[in-house]
Amino acid sequence: MAQKTKGLYGGVRSFISALCCPKCGKEYDHLKIQHICECGGPLLAVYDMPQAGKHLSPELLKERPPNLWRYRELLPVLDAANIVSLGEGFTPLTPLPRLEERYGFGSLYLKDEGVIPTGTFKARGAAVGISKAKELGVRHIAMPTNGNAGAAWAAYAARAEIEAHIVMPEAAPLITRTECAAAGAKVLMVKGLISDCGKIIARAIASRGWYDASTLKEPYRIEGKKTMGYEIAEQLGWKIPDVIAYPTGGGVGIIGIYKALCEMRTLGWIGEKFPRLVAVQAEGCAPIVRAFEKNAGKSEFFPDSKTVAFGINVPKAFGDFLVLDGLYKTAGTAVSVTDGEIIESLKELASAEGEFVCPEGAAAFAGIKKLRAQNWIRADESVVLLNTGAGIKYPHTLNFDIPFCSLDGNI
Numbered sequence: 339m340a341q342k343t344k345g346l347y348g349g350v351r352s353f354i355s356a357l358c359c360p361k362c363g364k365e366y367d368h369l370k371i372q373h374i375c376e377c378g379g380p381l382l383a384v385y386d387m388p389q390a391g392k393h394l395s396p397e398l399l400k401e402r403p404p405n406l407w408r409y410r411e412l413l414p415v416l417d418a419a420n421i422v423s424l425g426e427g428f429t430p431l432t433p434l435p436r437l438e439e440r441y442g443f444g445s446l447y448l449k450d451e452g453v454i455p456t457g458t459f460k461a462r463g464a465a466v467g468i469s470k471a472k473e474l475g476v477r478h479i480a481m482p483t484n485g486n487a488g489a490a491w492a493a494y495a496a497r498a499e500i501e502a503h504i505v506m507p508e509a510a511p512l513i514t515r516t517e518c519a520a521a522g523a524k525v526l527m528v529k530g531l532i533s534d535c536g537k538i539i540a541r542a543i544a545s546r547g548w549y550d551a552s553t554l555k556e557p558y559r560i561e562g563k564k565t566m567g568y569e570i571a572e573q574l575g576w577k578i579p580d581v582i583a584y585p586t587g588g589g590v591g592i593i594g595i596y597k598a599l600c601e602m603r604t605l606g607w608i609g610e611k612f613p614r615l616v617a618v619q620a621e622g623c624a625p626i627v628r629a630f631e632k633n634a635g636k637s638e639f640f641p642d643s644k645t646v647a648f649g650i651n652v653p654k655a656f657g658d659f660l661v662l663d664g665l666y667k668t669a670g671t672a673v674s675v676t677d678g679e680i681i682e683s684l685k686e687l688a689s690a691e692g693e694f695v696c697p698e699g700a701a702a703f704a705g706i707k708k709l710r711a712q713n714w715i716r717a718d719e720s721v722v723l724l725n726t727g728a729g730i731k732y733p734h735t736l737n738f739d740i741p742f743c744s745l746d747g748n749i
């Protein structure tokens with residue numbers, strides 16, 4: 339294996355050693371294409387942590403380029419030649435001093451995924467997922483999407499010369515449909531929800547043998563998303579915050595962050611104490627919140643789901659049990675917010691801090707305001723808020739009546 343120490347993707351090599359089912363513990367060979375376990379569970383990547391820890395340290399990271407491939411020892415791509423990159427990762431962790439003061443947080447930061455290629459954190463999952471698919475010789479991928487994942491996977495698939503087949507709800511943001519088509523993906527619309535799209539994709543995969551790139555049906559998207567967790571710790575000087583709030587749909591973002599925390603603790607890069615993870619959902623689609631309230635291990639399908647925050651309109655997530663496990667294990671919580679609160683929070687972040695976030699990011703902010711008001715988040719605590727995408731991807735969420743000025747008018 340190539341032993342290059344520096345260069346664009348930083349790392350030496352990957353220390354992936356297997357894939358493992360978190361439900362039944364069965365292990366699978368990572369050198370072959372794998373999807374889900376015999377038992378129906380998702381598969382997670384396992385690394386040789388003692389070896390990874392010998393080859394990578396917080397000190398060494400300082401010399402590496404600011405993209406997610408700086409954690410390459412802990413990512414699944416074996417040969418750097420297979421890395422498909424548009425420069426994703428190492429997004430800013432920006433302090434929000436005015437809102438911190440307004441609501442009385444100890445400290446408040448926004449991790450801004452809006453500045454990443456394709457404008458959402460879905461690029462992280464797509465970069466690692468497509469790179470690994472390329473390494474495994476995949477020619478066709480297929481997936482259902484609420485828009486942003488499709489847009490990201492289409493872009494990285496184009497760069498990898500892989501054909502992407504994507505099915506999305508008609509109601510998904512128009513720009514994401516355009517992004518898929520522009521990238522040359524075969525994209526179809528459905529008069530239904532992402533769960534309906536998933537059934538169509540499952541039939542196509544069965545009949546055509548395409549690579550299933552649905553959420554958690556391939557093991558590597560989560561590996562890309564987990565890098566958010568590494569970055570938060572690294573950017574805070576390896577001091578983890580008290581709370582991390584995440585707008586939760588399919589749940590891979592929050593599962594990924596939890597996986598990163600576990601890995602960093604094993605490596606000894608962070609201490610024993612974890613941040614309390616908060617899953618924020620919309621009141622119109624809150625299956626994880628409902629399940630959390632019942633202390634349940636998995637969620638029920640949420641009927642007639644609807645919210646302005648389209649990326650978190652997922653009525654039943656395949657990885658729900660892992661999301662809930664992460665919340666319980668970190669003494670976290672799940673909270674829902676109304677569409678009205680989402681819109682208000684969107685305006686507030688933009689006008690108070692210049693952060694024009696996506697509705698999902700605004701939901702996360704609305705969620706922590708609620709938890710602060712209930713004193714679940716205390717006045718001395720540090721909070722990291724995930725903004726999962728750029729506000730400018732959703733030009734129709736906010737509507738202002740802008741008055742005219744006549745050509746000879748004075749202002």
Ligand SMILES: *Cc1c(COP(=O)(O)O)cnc(C)c1O
Nearest residue numbers: 486587588589590591649698726
């Ligand atoms: C997909 C998406 C989410 C939800 O992420 P999960 O990892 O599926 O929970 C949140 N925000 C945006 C903008 C998204 O596109």
Ligand SMILES: [Zn+2]
Nearest residue numbers: 359362375377
């Ligand atoms: Zn299993």
